[in-house]
Amino acid sequence: MSRGAGTRAPLPLVLAAGIVVGALLLPLAYLVIRVAGSGRALEILGESSTWRLVWNTVLLAIGVVTASVLIGVPLAWLVTRTDLPARRVWSAAGALPLVIPSYVAAFCLLGFFGERGLLSDALGVEDLPQIKGYWGSLLALTLATYSYVFLLTQAALRDLDPSLEEAARGLGVSGRRAFARVIAPALRPAVGLGALLVALYTLSDFGVVSLMNYDTLTRAIYVQYKSLFDRAPASVLALVLVALTAVALVIEYRTRQRGRLYRTSPGVPRPQPTVLLGHWKAPALAFCAAVVGLFLVLPAGVLSYWLARGIASEREFEAPFSEALHSLGASGLAAGAAVLAALPVALLALRYPSRTSRMLERLSYAGNALPGLVIALSLVFFAARYASPVYQTLALLVFAYVVRFFPQGLSGVESALERVSPRYEEASRGLGRGPMQTLALVTVPLVRSGVLAGAALVFLSAMKELPATLLLRPIGFDTLATEIWKLTQVGAYSRAALPALVLIAVSAPVLYLISSSHRFESGGSG
Amino acid sequence: MKLIGALAVLAAALAATGCGGGSDGPLTIYSGREEELVAPLFEMFTEETGIEVEVRYGDSAELAATIAEEGGNSPADLFWAQDPGSLGSVESQLVELPEEILDRVDTRFRDTEGRWVGTSGRSRVIVYNTDALSEDEVPDSVFDLTDPKWKGRIGIAPTNASFQAFVTAMRLAEGDEKTRQWLLDLKKNDPKEYEKNTPIVEAAAAGEIDVGLVNHYYLYLVKEEQPDAPIANHFLAPGDPGALVSVAGAAVLASSDQEDDAERFVEFLLSDEAQRFYVDEAEEAEYPLVEGIEPKEGLPPLEELEGPDVDLTSFGAEHEATIELLRETGYLT
Numbered sequence: 001m002s003r004g005a006g007t008r009a010p011l012p013l014v015l016a017a018g019i020v021v022g023a024l025l026l027p028l029a030y031l032v033i034r035v036a037g038s039g040r041a042l043e044i045l046g047e048s049s050t051w052r053l054v055w056n057t058v059l060l061a062i063g064v065v066t067a068s069v070l071i072g073v074p075l076a077w078l079v080t081r082t083d084l085p086a087r088r089v090w091s092a093a094g095a096l097p098l099v100i101p102s103y104v105a106a107f108c109l110l111g112f113f114g115e116r117g118l119l120s121d122a123l124g125v126e127d128l129p130q131i132k133g134y135w136g137s138l139l140a141l142t143l144a145t146y147s148y149v150f151l152l153t154q155a156a157l158r159d160l161d162p163s164l165e166e167a168a169r170g171l172g173v174s175g176r177r178a179f180a181r182v183i184a185p186a187l188r189p190a191v192g193l194g195a196l197l198v199a200l201y202t203l204s205d206f207g208v209v210s211l212m213n214y215d216t217l218t219r220a221i222y223v224q225y226k227s228l229f230d231r232a233p234a235s236v237l238a239l240v241l242v243a244l245t246a247v248a249l250v251i252e253y254r255t256r257q258r259g260r261l262y263r264t265s266p267g268v269p270r271p272q273p274t275v276l277l278g279h280w281k282a283p284a285l286a287f288c289a290a291v292v293g294l295f296l297v298l299p300a301g302v303l304s305y306w307l308a309r310g311i312a313s314e315r316e317f318e319a320p321f322s323e324a325l326h327s328l329g330a331s332g333l334a335a336g337a338a339v340l341a342a343l344p345v346a347l348l349a350l351r352y353p354s355r356t357s358r359m360l361e362r363l364s365y366a367g368n369a370l371p372g373l374v375i376a377l378s379l380v381f382f383a384a385r386y387a388s389p390v391y392q393t394l395a396l397l398v399f400a401y402v403v404r405f406f407p408q409g410l411s412g413v414e415s416a417l418e419r420v421s422p423r424y425e426e427a428s429r430g431l432g433r434g435p436m437q438t439l440a441l442v443t444v445p446l447v448r449s450g451v452l453a454g455a456a457l458v459f460l461s462a463m464k465e466l467p468a469t470l471l472l473r474p475i476g477f478d479t480l481a482t483e484i485w486k487l488t489q490v491g492a493y494s495r496a497a498l499p500a501l502v503l504i505a506v507s508a509p510v511l512y513l514i515s516s517s518h519r520f521e522s523g524g525s526g
Numbered sequence: 527m528k529l530i531g532a533l534a535v536l537a538a539a540l541a542a543t544g545c546g547g548g549s550d551g552p553l554t555i556y557s558g559r560e561e562e563l564v565a566p567l568f569e570m571f572t573e574e575t576g577i578e579v580e581v582r583y584g585d586s587a588e589l590a591a592t593i594a595e596e597g598g599n600s601p602a603d604l605f606w607a608q609d610p611g612s613l614g615s616v617e618s619q620l621v622e623l624p625e626e627i628l629d630r631v632d633t634r635f636r637d638t639e640g641r642w643v644g645t646s647g648r649s650r651v652i653v654y655n656t657d658a659l660s661e662d663e664v665p666d667s668v669f670d671l672t673d674p675k676w677k678g679r680i681g682i683a684p685t686n687a688s689f690q691a692f693v694t695a696m697r698l699a700e701g702d703e704k705t706r707q708w709l710l711d712l713k714k715n716d717p718k719e720y721e722k723n724t725p726i727v728e729a730a731a732a733g734e735i736d737v738g739l740v741n742h743y744y745l746y747l748v749k750e751e752q753p754d755a756p757i758a759n760h761f762l763a764p765g766d767p768g769a770l771v772s773v774a775g776a777a778v779l780a781s782s783d784q785e786d787d788a789e790r791f792v793e794f795l796l797s798d799e800a801q802r803f804y805v806d807e808a809e810e811a812e813y814p815l816v817e818g819i820e821p822k823e824g825l826p827p828l829e830e831l832e833g834p835d836v837d838l839t840s841f842g843a844e845h846e847a848t849i850e851l852l853r854e855t856g857y858l859t
Contacts, residue, residue, distance in 0.1 A: 049859045210685070210721050215859045223685050223849070223858055226587040230846065231594075313753070373588060377595050384596040392582075392601060471592055475554070475580040486583065490562045490810075491724035491747045 009352035010435045016344035021360045024403055027367040028242065030378030031235045038232030045236065054240060057216040060137055060209075061202045061248075067142040068198045071291055072149030073191055078284050080157040082275045085285070091154070092511050093292045095147050098457070099507040100299055101464035101481060102144035103207025104500050107488070108299035109140050110211065111306070118302065136212040143295045144208070145201045148408070148457065149194030152415055155453040156190035157183075159419050162273055189418050192255040193411040196365075197457070199248045200407065203241055203369035206467070217241050218371045225373060238374050245369040249362055256418075300504060303497040310494025320483050320499045324506050327463050327479040330394065334401035335459035338409035339451050341402060346413040347439065351422060361410075368407045372467030375404055380471060397472045401462040408457035416450020417443070456511065463507055480506075552578035553787045556593065558586025558607040559774055563810055567803055571794045577787050586612040587687060593619060593779070603782035604791055606645070606774070609687050611694075613642040613775050614842015620777045621785065623792060630796040631815040635773045638839045644773030645795045646804050647813035649831050650692050651742045651759040652768070653727050658736045664760040668696075668739070668768030672711035680717040681726040681738035684857040688723060688741050688772070694841050694848045696767035699834030702851065709855040719857075724748065731755035739768065742825070743810040750809055764832035771833045773815065 035041050044050060072094075078084050079091040097105075112118045113131045131139060160183065168178040209219045217237050224234035277284055310317070349361035367375060379400050383391040390396045402409075424446065428438040444451070466481045473479070478486075480503045487496035557564065561583045568579050582589070586608040593600050593616045600619070607613050613620070620641040628640050635644035654664045665671055671680055683689045696705045718735055720726045726738035727748045733756075742759050749755060762769040776795055778788040794800055801814035804822075811822040813831075821828065852858045 049853065053859055213719050213721070219685075220859055225591055226685075226687060231591070313751075377591055380592050381595040384599040384601075388599055391599075467588075470584045471588065475582050482583075486561050489560050491728065491744070491751055492562065494751060 009348055009354075009357065012436065013344050013348055013352075013439075017348045017357070017360055020341045020345055020406075021364050023399075024364050024367060024406055026382055027370055027375045027378040027403065030381050031238050031242070031374070033381075034231050034235035035239060038230065040230075040232055041236050044233050045240075050237070050240070053215060053217045053220050053237070054244070056214065057203060057218075057241075057244065060134065060141070060214070060216060061199045061244075063134070063138045064141045064145060064202045065195045065198050067138065068146035068149045069191060069195055071142065072146045072194060073153050073187070075288065075291055076150050076153035076157060078288060080154050081273075082277050082284065084277060084281070084288070088512075090288045090292065092508060093296050094150050094288075095456075095460075095511050096504060096508060097143050097295045097299075098145075098147040098151075098460040099463050099503055100144060100296075100500075101207065101466065101484065101503075102140060102205050103211060103466075103488075104303075104464075104484060105143045105299055106136070106140040106208045106211040107493070108302040109136065109143070111302045111493075112298060118305065132212050133214050137208050137214040140208040140212065141202050141205060143299070144205075145198040146295070147460075148197040148201070149191060151453055151457060152190040152194040152197075152411060153187055155412065155450055156187050156415055156419065159416060159449060160186055165273065186419070189256045190415040192252045193415050196248055196252040197408055197411060200245060200365070200368045203244055203248075204371050206371050206373070217244075221371055222373065225377075234374070238370055241369045241371075242366055245365060248369075249365055253362075300501065303500050306494045307497040307501065310497065313494070315492075315494055317495060317498055320478075320480060320502055323478045323480050323483045323499060324502055326477055327481065327503070328506060330397055330401070330477075330479065331459045331462035333394075333398045334405065334462040335409070335455040337398055338402045338406055338458040339413060339455045341406065342410040342413045342454060343444070343451075346410055346417055347443070350414060350417050351425070351443075364410060365407050367403060368405075372404060372465065373471075375400060376468040376471040379403070379468070392472060393474055394477070397469065397474070397477070400468040400472050401458070401465060404465065404468060405458045405461045408461060409454040412450045412452070412454020412457060413447060414450075416447035416453070419450075420446045459510060460507060463503060552580045553603050553784055553791060554601050555579055555581045555604045555606060555791070556589045556602045557581050557583050558589050558605075558609075558612060563808060564606075566807060567795070567800055570800065570803070571791060574794065574799075575787075575790060577790065579791070587615075590615045598781050600779055600781050602779055603784045603788040604776060604778055606776045606795075607642075608774050609691060609772060610637075610642070610644075610775060610838040610841045611687060611691060611845050612842075613637070613777050614839065615845075616777075617641050617842065619780055621780045621782075623778065624789065627789065627793050627796060632817075635771075635815050635838070636775070638837065642775045642777035643792060643796070644775045644815050644838075645792075646774050646801075647771055647815050647828060648741045648743055648773070649761060649813070649833070650688075650768055650770045650772075651740060651761055653730050653738045653740050653745055653757055653759055655730050655733055655736050656756045656758050658733065661758065661760055664737060666763040667766045668762065669708060669766075671737070672708065672715060674715065676737065677715045678718075679736040680712070680715060681720055681729050681735040682712075682717045683720045683722050683726055683740075684852055686722045689739065690845065690848050690852065691772055691841055692739065692767065692770050693852060694844045695770040695834050695836045697848060697851065698836040698840070698844065699767050702847075706851060706855060709851070709857065713856060727757060728752075731757045741772075743812050746810045761826055761831065764830075765834060767834045769831065769833045770836070771813075771828070771831050772838060774812075 075094050079087045079094065084090065109131060110117065164182050164186065165178055168182045173181060204218060206218050206222055209216045217240060221234045221237045224237065345361055345364055348357040379396065383396055424442050425438050428442045433441065464481050466485055469479055469482055480499045483499040484496050568581055572578055589605065590607065590612040593602060593605060605613065605616065622640045623643055628636055628643055631644050635647065636642065652664055693705065696708065718729070720729065723740040723744040724747060726740050727744045729735045730738050731748060731752060745757060745759050748757065776792045778785055778792065782788050796816055798816065798819060801816045801819045804812045804814050805819065811825060813821050813828050849858065
C-alpha cells in the first residue's frame with residue numbers, strides 16, 4: 001500500500017522534522033523539571049480527588065467528541081455533496097463558531113439559557129433547567145470545537161476520488177451502501193483527526209469549565225497555579241493530561257489504520273457527483289438551521305443584544321482597529337508557520353514510515369492537551385533564561401501559537417497527504433527529479449487544500465487564544481482576545497461584545513477566501 | 527515559497543507597528559490591576575515625571591507565576607498586584623522599600639518586612655438584593671449564614687483569590703477547626719458557586735441569589751452596566767472575618783535596573799493626587815489608604831472598618847493551607 005519501509009528518508013527532511021518536534025516538546029521538558037524538583041508526585045497521583053478529576057475530564061471529552069462527530073460529519077456531507085440550497089453560506093457558517101473563544105461561548109449560553117437569562121425573561125418562567133455543570137460545558141465546548149470535525153471532513157469529501165464511488169455504483173451498489181462501503185471508510189482518517197483535535201481542545205480548556213463550574217484537570221491546574229508557592233502539584237496534573245493525550249492518540253491511530261484509500265485517477269480533481277436530496281431537503285435544511293442557529297446565531301445574537309444595550313445606555317465604544325490588525329497578523333503568521341513546520345513531520349510519517357518517523361509524529365501531539373497557561377509558563381521559563389532577546393517579542397508569541405496549535409496544522413496536511421497516492425511522487429522520482437524537488441513540485445500542490453484547511457484551523461484557534469497571549473505578547477500588543485478579556489474582567493459585557501463580534505466578522509472573509517480558492521482550483525479545471 | 531515570502535512581509539509589517547522588547551528605557555510594570563480601572567494613573571505618572579511606562583496586564587497570580595519563572599531575568603521593574611498573596615509568593619524577588627514610602631500607609635496595610643506596600647483598600651461585604659431583603663435582614667456576621675433559612679440563597683466564589691483570602695483571615699482569627707466547621711455548615715446551605723466576584727453581584731442583581739460574599743467595589747462596576755440593578759452592600763460587624771479589609775499593593779523587583787524610577791512610581795501611587803483618583807475618578811470606589819483622604823461618599827470611613835485582627839503579610843505563606851482546607855471541605859478538588 002504505502003512506500004516500502006526500505007527507502008531512506010532524505011536527511012534534510014529528517015533534520016527539519018526533528019527540530020520541529022524538539023521545539024514542540026519544550027512544555028513537556030518544563031513539566032518534568034518542575035516535577036523532578038519535588039517529592040510529591042506519587043502522593044498527588046494517589047489521591048482519590050485526582051482520579052475523580054480524571055474521570056470528570058474523560059467523561060467530558062467523550063461527550064464533546066461524540067456530539068461533534070454527530071454534528072460535524074452530516075453537516076460536512078450536506079454542504080459538500082448534496083444539492084442543499086445556499087451551500088456556501090452553510091459552509092462558512094459551519095466553520096465560523098471556531099473563532100468564538102470558548103469562554104465567550106459559555107458567557108453567551110449562560111446569558112441566554114442561564115437562570116434569569118434572556119430566554120427565561122422572554123418566556124416569563126423562572127424554573128428552566130440549569131445549563132451549568134456537565135451539560136453546560138458539553139454544549140459550550142461542542143459549540144467551540146465541532147467545526148474541527150466539520151472542516152476536516154469537508155476537506156476529505158472534496159478531495160475524495162469520485163472514481164471510487166463511481167466504481168462502486170457501477171458494480172450495482174446502492175447509493176446508501178456506496179456511502180457505507182466507500183465514502184465512510186475514506187473519511188475515517190479525517191473524522192478521527194477531527195475527533196482527536198476536539199478531544200485535545202476539551203482536555204486543555206479552562207474558560208468553559210470555569211464559568212460552568214465543572215471540575216476537570218485543567219480547572220484544578222489553574223487553581224493549583226493560583227495557590228502560588230509549590231508549582232509541582234499543577235505540573236503533576238498537567239502530566240496526567242499528557243498521559244490522557246497518549247490514550248487519545250492510540251485510539252485515533254487505531255481508527256486511522258482501518259482504512260486507507262488513495263486517489264487513483266489523474267491528479268486534477270474532478271467535480272464530485274451531487275446527491276439530490278429530494279424530499280429530504282426540508283429536514284436537511286432544518287438540521288443545518290438548527291446547528292447554525294444554536295452555535296452561531298445564538299451567541300452572535302446575545303452579543304448583539306449586549307452591544308445594543310450598551311449603545312442604549314450610552315456607554316463609550318472604541319472601534320478595536322489596531323487590535324483586529326494585531327490578531328489577524330499574529331494569527332496569520334502562526335498559521336503559515338504551523339503548516340510549514342507540519343510539512344516535514346507529515347511527509348516523514350506518511351511517506352517514509354518507520355518506527356522513528358511515526359514516533360516523531362505522535363510526539364508532536366504530546367503538549368497539545370496542556371492548558372495555555374502551562375504552555376505559556378514553560379516558554380517564559382525557557383525564553384527568559386536562555387533566549388532573552390526574543391522573550392516577549394512577536395516571534396515568541398507566534399512560536400507559542402505554533403506549539404499550542406501544531407496538531408491542527410498537521411491534521412490538515414496529513415489528512416490530505418493520506419489521500420494522495422505515493423505513486424505520483426514515485427513517477428516524479430522516476431522522471432529524474434530529486435526528493436526535495438518532488439516535494440515542492442508534486443506533493444505540496446496535491447495537498448494544497450489540506451494545507452489550507454490546516455492553516456485555517458491554526459489561524460482561527462490563534463485568533464481567540466488568550467492565556468499564552470497575555471503572558472507572552474510584546475507589551476502593548478493588544479489583540480481582540482485580550483480586549484475581550486480586559487472588558488469582561490470588569491464585567492463590561494456590553495463593551496466586550498464589540499471586539500467579540502469584530503472577531504467573528506474579520507474571520508468570516510478568511511474562511512470565505514479559503515473556500516473560494518478551493519473552488520477555483522477544483523471546479524475551474526473540471 | 528510564495529507562502530514564506532508572504533509570511534516574511536507580514537512579520538516585517540507587524541514588527542514595524544512598534545512592539546519590540548528592550549530591557550532598558552521605559553519602566554516596565556506588571557499589573558494585575560485591571561487596565562480599565564487603572565490606566566489613567568499610568569498616564570498621570572508619565573505626565574508628572576516624564577518617565578515612560580510599559581504595562582503588561584494580566585491576572586495577579588499568573589503574573590506572580592511568570593515573575594517566579596523568569597527569576598533573575600525578569601524584564602519587570604515593578605509588580606502591582608490585586609492581593610497580598612500574589613505579592614507574598616514572590617517576596618524573595620523583591621527589594622525593601624524606603625521608610626518614607628512605607629510610612630504613608632498604616633502598618634496593617636503593608637508587608638512587615640517592607641517589601642510591598644498597599645496602594646488601595648477593599649472591604650469584604652455582603653452584597654444583597656434590595657427587592658428580596660431590607661438591610662436589617664442581612665446578617666452582620668458570616669457565621670449567621672449557616673442558618674438554614676439561607677439555604678440556596680447565598681453566592682460564593684471558592685476558586686477566586688478574594689474568597690480564599692477571606693478564608694485565610696477566618697483561619698488566622700478563629701482557628702482552623704472553627705473555620706472547617708463553618709465551611710461544612712455553609713455547604714449544607716447549598717451556596718451557589720461562581721467564577722469570581724462580578725458574576726456574584728450580577729446574580730444578586732438578577733435575584734438568582736439574595737446574598738453574596740464579595741469585595742465592596744464590584745457593586746459599582748455592575749451598577750455602571752445596569753444602573754437600576756436592585757443591589758446594595760452591607761458592611762459586617764467589626765472584627766467579623768467577613769469584614770476583612772485587604773489591599774492591592776505594589777512592589778519593586780530586585781532584578782530591576784531602574785529601582786529609582788520604580789520607587790518613584792510607588793511613591794506616586796501613594797501621593798495625595800493618585801490616592802484621590804480612587805475617590806474622584808475611578809468607577810469602582812476603592813478605599814484610599816493615605817491618611818486624610820476620605821473615601822467616596824456613601825462608604826463608611828476606613829478607620830471604622832475593623833476586619834479580623836490578622837497580618838496580611840502572612841497571607842502568601844498561609845495560602846496553601848487554605849487551599850488544602852477548601853479541598854478537604856469539598857469547595858475545591
